[in-house]
Amino acid sequence: MDQINLKEIKAISYEKAEIKKGYTDHSLRINLDESDIIINPITEKIKDKFIGGKGYDLWMMWNAVSGDTKWNDPENAICISSGPLGGTPGYPGGGKSIVTSISPLTGIPIDSNVGGYFGPYKKFSGFDVIQIDGKAKQDCIIFIDGIENKIQIFEASNLPQDSYELSNVLTHHFDEKKPVNVSVVSAGPGAEHTYFGCLNFSWWDAGRKRVRYKQAGRGGIGTVFADKKVKAVVARFGAVSMKTNNPADLDALKLVTKAHAKEINELDPKQNRMALVGTTHLIPIMNDHECLPVHNFKFGSHPESFLIGEEAYEHIFDKGFDGCWRGCAVACAHGVKDFSPFTGPYRGQKVFVDGPEYETVAGCGSSLGIFDPQTILEINFYCDAYGMDTISVGTSIAFVMECFENNQITLEHTDGMDLSFGNRFNTLELIHQMARGKGFGVIVGKGIRNMKEIFAKDFGADMAFMQDIGMESKGLEFSEYITKESLAQQGGYGLALKGPQHDEAWLIFLDMVHNFMPSFEDKAEALHWFPMFRTWFGLCGLCKLPWNDIVPEDNKDNAEPAKVVKHVGWYADFFSAVTGKKTDADGLIAMSEAVYNFQRVFNLKMGYGTREHDTIPYRAMGPVTEEEYESRQELYDGQLKDKYSLDISGMDTKAKTAALRQKREEQYELLTDAVYERRGWTNNGIPTVATVKRLGIDFPEVLEVLKKSGVE
Amino acid sequence: MIKVDEKVVQWTKNLTIAQLLKTLDDVKFCSVVRLNGKLISSPKFKTTKIPDNSKIQLLPLVAGG
Numbered sequence: 150m151d152q153i154n155l156k157e158i159k160a161i162s163y164e165k166a167e168i169k170k171g172y173t174d175h176s177l178r179i180n181l182d183e184s185d186i187i188i189n190p191i192t193e194k195i196k197d198k199f200i201g202g203k204g205y206d207l208w209m210m211w212n213a214v215s216g217d218t219k220w221n222d223p224e225n226a227i228c229i230s231s232g233p234l235g236g237t238p239g240y241p242g243g244g245k246s247i248v249t250s251i252s253p254l255t256g257i258p259i260d261s262n263v264g265g266y267f268g269p270y271k272k273f274s275g276f277d278v279i280q281i282d283g284k285a286k287q288d289c290i291i292f293i294d295g296i297e298n299k300i301q302i303f304e305a306s307n308l309p310q311d312s313y314e315l316s317n318v319l320t321h322h323f324d325e326k327k328p329v330n331v332s333v334v335s336a337g338p339g340a341e342h343t344y345f346g347c348l349n350f351s352w353w354d355a356g357r358k359r360v361r362y363k364q365a366g367r368g369g370i371g372t373v374f375a376d377k378k379v380k381a382v383v384a385r386f387g388a389v390s391m392k393t394n395n396p397a398d399l400d401a402l403k404l405v406t407k408a409h410a411k412e413i414n415e416l417d418p419k420q421n422r423m424a425l426v427g428t429t430h431l432i433p434i435m436n437d438h439e440c441l442p443v444h445n446f447k448f449g450s451h452p453e454s455f456l457i458g459e460e461a462y463e464h465i466f467d468k469g470f471d472g473c474w475r476g477c478a479v480a481c482a483h484g485v486k487d488f489s490p491f492t493g494p495y496r497g498q499k500v501f502v503d504g505p506e507y508e509t510v511a512g513c514g515s516s517l518g519i520f521d522p523q524t525i526l527e528i529n530f531y532c533d534a535y536g537m538d539t540i541s542v543g544t545s546i547a548f549v550m551e552c553f554e555n556n557q558i559t560l561e562h563t564d565g566m567d568l569s570f571g572n573r574f575n576t577l578e579l580i581h582q583m584a585r586g587k588g589f590g591v592i593v594g595k596g597i598r599n600m601k602e603i604f605a606k607d608f609g610a611d612m613a614f615m616q617d618i619g620m621e622s623k624g625l626e627f628s629e630y631i632t633k634e635s636l637a638q639q640g641g642y643g644l645a646l647k648g649p650q651h652d653e654a655w656l657i658f659l660d661m662v663h664n665f666m667p668s669f670e671d672k673a674e675a676l677h678w679f680p681m682f683r684t685w686f687g688l689c690g691l692c693k694l695p696w697n698d699i700v701p702e703d704n705k706d707n708a709e710p711a712k713v714v715k716h717v718g719w720y721a722d723f724f725s726a727v728t729g730k731k732t733d734a735d736g737l738i739a740m741s742e743a744v745y746n747f748q749r750v751f752n753l754k755m756g757y758g759t760r761e762h763d764t765i766p767y768r769a770m771g772p773v774t775e776e777e778y779e780s781r782q783e784l785y786d787g788q789l790k791d792k793y794s795l796d797i798s799g800m801d802t803k804a805k806t807a808a809l810r811q812k813r814e815e816q817y818e819l820l821t822d823a824v825y826e827r828r829g830w831t832n833n834g835i836p837t838v839a840t841v842k843r844l845g846i847d848f849p850e851v852l853e854v855l856k857k858s859g860v861e
Numbered sequence: 862m863i864k865v866d867e868k869v870v871q872w873t874k875n876l877t878i879a880q881l882l883k884t885l886d887d888v889k890f891c892s893v894v895r896l897n898g899k900l901i902s903s904p905k906f907k908t909t910k911i912p913d914n915s916k917i918q919l920l921p922l923v924a925g926g
């Protein structure tokens with residue numbers, strides 16, 4: 150391709166803030182309306198309350214938007230931060246970025262936790278958090294150069310269209326000699342034309358000498374990015390060591406880093422073998438436990454699932470170190486080299502595919518009735534290159550396929566495409582259409598909540614049926630686990646702040662397999678502790694996988710094995726060593742609780758955040774159709790008889806399906822009551838004044854939002 | 862003979878994973894094992910027979926996503 154064209158429209162040189170104990174104590178704001186570059190200090194008060202990472206993002210966002218702000222208003226901001234512990238080389242999972250914005254799908258703050266080097270490079274360049282707001286008039290690129298201490302905004306033209314090539318071109322453009330110094334954040338054409346655009350965060354793979362990337366996938370932050378006409382944000386920084394973060398106690402940091410990395414190196418080969426298979430080991434496990442989404446979450450297993458699990462991908466993944474942060478011992482970010490797509494603009498070329506992970510295999514494979522690992526690779530490749538979230542893409546197309554098979558939509562609506570389950574060619578065609586902004590793909594790219602409206606209004610589809618089978622909550626598509634037999638995980642999805650993503654709580658096995666939380670109170674306790682602890686990773690700039698995907702050998706002897714208490718202790722030591730603020734396990738939870746409740750109030754500020762928005766489709770609770778009931782009749786009949794003491798002798802499948810539904814919906818409401826109470830919220834799901842006071846987030850503007858909702 | 866997490870255990874004909882686990886301590890949270898490299902989950906423990914000379918690894922609590 151011809152030379153890219155970058156015309157500088159604004160530049161500043163700055164004095165880089167010294168990093169102290171993991172913090173620069175400065176933020177960077179780029180306002181695209183005026184091409185302004187603004188550096189501000191961050192106060193101690195904000196640091197104490199919001200910690201960093203997602204906490205900083207949310208605070209900046211809160212101040213940027215009003216309750217009326219829509220995703221495509223100029224004041225909507227994209228915030229990217231790392232957190233005080235982010236950028237610690239060698240600490241497993243020690244280099245994540247957390248990205249937030251008001252989501253095009255949900256209208257409330259969305260957050261995404263992503264690998265790649267951008268977050269640490271940006272921090273080491275002098276900024277704990279960056280905020281991008283306004284809208285550029287022309288396509289632009291923002292460059293944060295932590296080596297030359299310079300920030301530039303360029304008007305950009307003649308750029309590659311997709312993220313795959315753009316990341317590569319910009320990496321070499323901004324540091325030809327040392328590409329490892331560069332990390333690029335970019336979207337793609339899919340982000341321009343759908344509501345579930347993702348952001349790709351790059352890093353240089355020194356072993357393979359190529360650019361790799363990970364995705365901030367959820368909620369359409371890439372769509373906001375594209376709407377602002379930002380083509381890329383680039384950070385450049387030089388050598389990184391443990392000292393770069395200037396930790397309070399370097400020796401203590403080395404000690405805890407070594408302990409955690411050593412344990413992973415020793416135990417991962419004996420446990421999930423993530424360094425070899427990533428998260429694809431979950432495919433056979435979920436399948437065997439009836440938790441793998443098949444045909445839009447209708448079924449939980451499929452006899453061909455073995456074709457797309459770890460047994461297949463272990464042999465397909467390219468061998469080599471795959472840490473998406475420097476020295477991460479888990480090294481689970483695998484990829485496939487020399488893949489040759491059979492459709493689309495890269496047809497017949499050799500490309501490198503970053504992935505797939507479990508979510509992509511399940512969402513774009515089994516849930517669509519596709520059991521071909523090569524097709525899943527191609528879907529994965531194009532979703533990333535086009536900048537689209539594989540989870541929303543997969544879950545949305547699965548919904549379309551079920552609607553198609555049930556004649557809710559027909560060939561007339563799909564431009565003649567047969568969208569029955571398993572149709573891999575038309576799945577790929579839909580994805581290309583989404584990226585081009587053409588054809589039926591335009592409608593699918595609006596996400597399930599919008600599709601339901603369009604299908605009902607324009608195509609005469611049955612809204613009640615679509616409400617039952619459309620796997621979205623709060624407007625966000627479900628991630629890829631069947632929750633019918635785990636009430637706790639139904640809450641894990643429905644009561645999650647941003648929508649049904651499993652990063653708040655993953656309780657399926659504890660609840661369904663081990664019956665570890667039999668009462669509502671037990672479940673509510675789990676739906677307090679786990680979301681709080683998982684939130685903490687986002688505050689500090691860390692990946693959660695090293696916490697509980699590899700566990701100490703004696704973990705099973707602990708009274709609460711699911712918490713992996715030894716690792717929680719290590720994280721407290723990690724925090725203490727970097728920041729110099731001594732903390733313990735309870736301290737970590739307290740940090741998160743303040744930010745978690747602040748985010749809930751933020752939802753309220755945006756017009757959501759109450760009980761009516763915490764609902765889930767019935768497909769997530771139980772069998773919608775008679776076919777679905779009959780696929781596990783023995784189980785459901787048993788529950789009606791034994792658990793609910795019903796005489797089902799005279800009942801047909803329809804009546805039994807309805808009876809089960811009534812019971813399960815009641816259970817979900819009782820769970821919701823218990824969780825709200827445990828979290829210190831009203832029965833309508835709003836944090837009480839006593840709760841926000843206890844957590845020290847009783848700022849006047851927070852109390853004002855509560856007051857408007859009748860909570861005083 | 863079979864090996865369970867490096868420990869040698871007596872093998873018997875038609876031994877299933879469920880029967881094996883009954884003879885072991887501390888397996889309350891074991892819902893997945895690796896039998897000769899292949900993942901087997903608890904719903905299949907009763908029906909999966911262990912061949913002689915097998916290697917079995919007991920996997921810890923599944924943490925999910």
Ligand code: SF4
Pocket residue numbers: 241242243244264471472473474477478479480481482692693694695
């Ligand atoms: S555990 Fe995997 S996803 Fe997490 S930082 Fe390490 S390589 Fe990246």
